Amino acid sequence: MSLIKKYFWFILAGITLLLRACLQAFPGLTEQLYSRGIFQSVRYAIDTLSGWLPFPLTYILFGVLLWKLAGGVRYLFFNKTTPIRERFLTSGRQSLAFLCGVIVLFHWLWAFNYSRIPIEQHLSLPELKLTEQDLKTALDAQTSLVLTLRTQMQPDSSQAIAFEFPPEQLEAAVRQDVQRALQRLQYPAPGKPRGRQPFWDGFLLRFGAAGIYNPFTGECNIDQGLHFLTKPYNLAHEFCHGYGFGDEGTCNFLAYLALEKSEQPILRYSAELDFWRELAGAYRRLQPDTYAAFSATLPTGFITDLDNIYKKHDQYPEYFAAFRYDVYDRYLKAQGIPEGMANYGKVIPLVLSYRLKH
Numbered sequence: 001m002s003l004i005k006k007y008f009w010f011i012l013a014g015i016t017l018l019l020r021a022c023l024q025a026f027p028g029l030t031e032q033l034y035s036r037g038i039f040q041s042v043r044y045a046i047d048t049l050s051g052w053l054p055f056p057l058t059y060i061l062f063g064v065l066l067w068k069l070a071g072g073v074r075y076l077f078f079n080k081t082t083p084i085r086e087r088f089l090t091s092g093r094q095s096l097a098f099l100c101g102v103i104v105l106f107h108w109l110w111a112f113n114y115s116r117i118p119i120e121q122h123l124s125l126p127e128l129k130l131t132e133q134d135l136k137t138a139l140d141a142q143t144s145l146v147l148t149l150r151t152q153m154q155p156d157s158s159q160a161i162a163f164e165f166p167p168e169q170l171e172a173a174v175r176q177d178v179q180r181a182l183q184r185l186q187y188p189a190p191g192k193p194r195g196r197q198p199f200w201d202g203f204l205l206r207f208g209a210a211g212i213y214n215p216f217t218g219e220c221n222i223d224q225g226l227h228f229l230t231k232p233y234n235l236a237h238e239f240c241h242g243y244g245f246g247d248e249g250t251c252n253f254l255a256y257l258a259l260e261k262s263e264q265p266i267l268r269y270s271a272e273l274d275f276w277r278e279l280a281g282a283y284r285r286l287q288p289d290t291y292a293a294f295s296a297t298l299p300t301g302f303i304t305d306l307d308n309i310y311k312k313h314d315q316y317p318e319y320f321a322a323f324r325y326d327v328y329d330r331y332l333k334a335q336g337i338p339e340g341m342a343n344y345g346k347v348i349p350l351v352l353s354y355r356l357k358h
Helices: 002-006 008-025 027-050 057-078 084-109 111-115 132-153 167-184 231-242 248-259 265-286 288-295 300-314 321-334 340-357
Strands: 211-214 219-222
Touching (some): 008 027, 008 111, 132 340, 167 248, 167 265, 231 248, 248 265
Antiparallel strands (some): 211 219
């Protein structure tokens, strides 16, 4: 019995990883048993137990981790009653057990969702093979759409948008739009995951993330330092993670579908602007000269919106950009997403395919 207790997390981690391999082979099983079953209970439990907190649960988690780290350091270097060799062996085993516990909780609290049925299969979306002309046509249509929406908020096309959605209302408004979109697409959207902006401006941006979903707290976090025009879309993206979607491109797609139907013009503009930037970036990489000529025709105010976004985010240059990219690329591939970081760009064919079908 003591041996089982000693290696409990090692055994459980092995079982969890074996189960993940099985679930990756059977997405339908993942969808029904975990994503639409176990995870729904997890979502309700987390929101009920901690959703009422007036501050991010991440603060408590960080505090516990620092306390555990301090205890480990104290035992390893200041416990003179135990031989040094035994201290190192015990600390190494406990560290590995802790890592195994993280793996177990990570998967059971959320990460099995990576293996669910792909959204394009669930929605029976037609597969598109986009050409340069398709991208240019989509970019022209999106430009007309985003500029029309922009005019409703800022009639003067030479001026930047100055209206910022009140932060205290942003969380509830975006979460409601995401819930409606998921229900419209016949996905469950239980509970009320919290949308937080923890720590200080640039805390996440300096690590290459506009936002992050924390499965250990159940909170959907975005950086305080984001430009206000990008916060709604990024928060919607994290809420989609919070409702059980691991695929980055899928979360971009769902965030777009959620906010394009919003009752708030500034939220719609945030989504349409982000999708415009995806299309523009893809086309610019293919035809830089043609794109340069095209961008010169855009209204001054719209260009100012874009410049303000870039200037705001450039205030927080990323640490270890190449290392972070490589690590997250490998992580996504390990979770069953073969395209890795390129998965973010999946939003373009998904949106265009959805539009074609509907």
